[in-house]
Amino acid sequence: MRTGPARGTSRQRELVVDASMTDAGRATELPDGLPQTFGTLAMGDAIASLARELLAEHLDADEVAVPGRIEIIHRNPIPVGATMLLEATVQVVEPSRVTCEVLVRTDAGVSARASYEQEVAARSEWLGRLGTLAA
Secondary structure, three states, X not given: OOOOOXXXXXXXXXXXXXXXXXXXXXXXXXXOOOOOEOOHHHHHHHHHHHHHXXXXXXXXXXXXXXXXXXXXXXXXXOEOOOEEEEEEEEEEEEOOEEEEEEEEEEOOEEEEEEEEEEEEEEHHHHHHHOOOXXX
C-alpha cells in the first residue's frame, strides 16, 4: 500500500432509503406488521462501500482491500423514504490495515455508529487463501 489515507480523512455519502435497503426476504426480516426500515445488513453494505472509497486510491495495482471486521451499533430505525448521511473517517492506519469509524445520521441525529476494518493484501496472496489463482 502506498502511503495510506491520513488519519482524520473523511468522506460522506447521502442516501435515500428505498425498499431494496430493507431486510425483507432476508434471515433478519422483521416480524409482520412492523414498518420497513433500513436494514442492518444493507447498512453494512453501505458502510463498507464508503470506507472502501477512502482506501481505494492508496492501493497499488496488485493489491486488494478486503473486509477484516465490522461492528455496527444500530440505535434507531430509519424508515423507507428517509434521507440519511453516512460519514466515514479514517481512525487507524497500519501497514496492512485501515480502520474507519462510520456515522449514519438522519434529521433525528446519529442512528448508527460503526467501525470497519479493511486488510490490504496482495491480490495473488488473497486469491491463494481461496485456493484459486483465478483473477
